[in-house]
Amino acid sequence: MQKISKYLISKRVIILAVIGGLMYVGISRYHISLWYILILGIATGVVFGKVFCRWMCPMGFIMEIILGRNSNSKFAAMYQYHKMGCPIAWISGYLNKWSIFKIKLNLDTCKNCGLCDKQCYLSTLDPVKYSLFEEKKLNPGDAYSCSKCLKCVEVCPNGSLRYKI
Numbered sequence: 001m002q003k004i005s006k007y008l009i010s011k012r013v014i015i016l017a018v019i020g021g022l023m024y025v026g027i028s029r030y031h032i033s034l035w036y037i038l039i040l041g042i043a044t045g046v047v048f049g050k051v052f053c054r055w056m057c058p059m060g061f062i063m064e065i066i067l068g069r070n071s072n073s074k075f076a077a078m079y080q081y082h083k084m085g086c087p088i089a090w091i092s093g094y095l096n097k098w099s100i101f102k103i104k105l106n107l108d109t110c111k112n113c114g115l116c117d118k119q120c121y122l123s124t125l126d127p128v129k130y131s132l133f134e135e136k137k138l139n140p141g142d143a144y145s146c147s148k149c150l151k152c153v154e155v156c157p158n159g160s161l162r163y164k165i
Helices: 002-010 013-029 034-048 058-069 086-100 113-119 119-127 152-153
Strands: 102-105 159-164
Touching: 002 159, 013 034, 013 058, 034 086, 034 119, 086 102, 113 119, 119 159, 152 159
Parallel strands: none
Antiparallel strands: 102 159
């Protein structure tokens, strides 16, 4: 199961391009109501958290291409601002704390290497406030701004971080 999830995470941008492209075609060519997209975004927010932006959104794909996929780039903070006008980002971001799936850390196997924090764009933007492995800091996976790119899970060398129920 862990190999499957790491494989899917490594193909996230391709998945985003396909789903985002299909969504764009559905909206522009077949005139699917934006209300249906909003309902889809809310439903995915309840189950998975704020995955819509990084896994499904056509605009999210465009922003990743423009700003780059490197979470440590100087444009990483700009990724947050394109979502300011999106009601799906607002609602699913709010639902991050209560979603069924969460990014969880197994403290018994964590070696405190910090690779997860280096990949997490929230931890790199505000290292004083957020950390995936430091106990006294907030978990960025529960934060409003976390879009569940799951790079932190992908880079964990011993599988201490998982995205699960």
